Amino acid sequence: MKLTIRASALSSIMTDGKGKDELSVGAKTYIAKMAKEFIYGYDERVSNKYMEKGLRVEDASIDLLNAVRLTSYAKNTERRTNDWITGEADIVDTDKIIDIKSSWCLTTFPVLADQGEDKGYEWQGRAYMMLWDKPKFEIAYCLVSTPEDLIGWESPLLHNVDHIHRNLRVTTVQYERDATLEEKIKVKVNAARDYYAQVIQEINQQHKHGNY
Numbered sequence: 001m002k003l004t005i006r007a008s009a010l011s012s013i014m015t016d017g018k019g020k021d022e023l024s025v026g027a028k029t030y031i032a033k034m035a036k037e038f039i040y041g042y043d044e045r046v047s048n049k050y051m052e053k054g055l056r057v058e059d060a061s062i063d064l065l066n067a068v069r070l071t072s073y074a075k076n077t078e079r080r081t082n083d084w085i086t087g088e089a090d091i092v093d094t095d096k097i098i099d100i101k102s103s104w105c106l107t108t109f110p111v112l113a114d115q116g117e118d119k120g121y122e123w124q125g126r127a128y129m130m131l132w133d134k135p136k137f138e139i140a141y142c143l144v145s146t147p148e149d150l151i152g153w154e155s156p157l158l159h160n161v162d163h164i165h166r167n168l169r170v171t172t173v174q175y176e177r178d179a180t181l182e183e184k185i186k187v188k189v190n191a192a193r194d195y196y197a198q199v200i201q202e203i204n205q206q207h208k209h210g211n212y
Contacts, residue, residue, distance in 0.1 A: 002193070004086045005127075005189055007128055007131070011122075013191075014123050015027060022191070023195060039200060050104045052150060054102045062100060064144055064166055064169060068170045073091045075090065076088065078092075081131075084130075084190075085131065085185065087131055089128045096136035096138055097132055098138045099121065101142070103143050113174075115171075117173055126178070129177045136174065136177070137176075138175070142169060144161065
């Protein structure tokens with residue numbers, strides 16, 4: 001099996017080890033986890049209230065972005081895979097990819113672009129630019145009301161935001177494609193494959209299983 005890395009998880013392997021082409025300790029931990037999931041036949045999907053909100057209000061966030069920009073963006077449903085990575089972008093526009101991030105509440109919503117800069121999201125976007133061959137990537141942080149059953153004990157005042165002007169509820173962060181960083185992605189994924197195969201071999205040897 002040829003290992004490919006999900007765009008949303010790409011940042012897990014992109015930090016440098018002792019040498020710029022080497023995997024970091026954190027990257028090795030993540031790859032070892034993938035190897036274990038493969039051997040034991042499970043897929044650990046982490047879920048929490050923040051992710052749950054993101055899934056449930058995604059359409060509302062896209063509608064908000066369209067209302068602010070007077071556009072007609074629609075949710076992309078195509079997954080793409082190349083020799084190194086795989087991913088399903090949120091919105092594919094003519095010259096860019098847009099990724100929707102629905103903020104949990106008022107206190108977590110970035111009101112300035114530099115507050116929304118995030119290396120994990122950046123690597124995710126660089127994967128999308130590779131997969132769709134687009135020159136630009138944009139993170140669109142959208143603030144929409146939280147479903148009531150998710151709010152719990154928090155103040156509803158932080159979550160019911162429809163009364164706030166829509167222009168104040170969208171913050172965007174822009175990135176441009178970088179061929180040097182895409183080469184680094186290829187190097188890291190290739191290194192990840194080597195380590196992944198090594199871990200699987202070690203698991204087999206230590207547990208005396210057959211080959212996978």
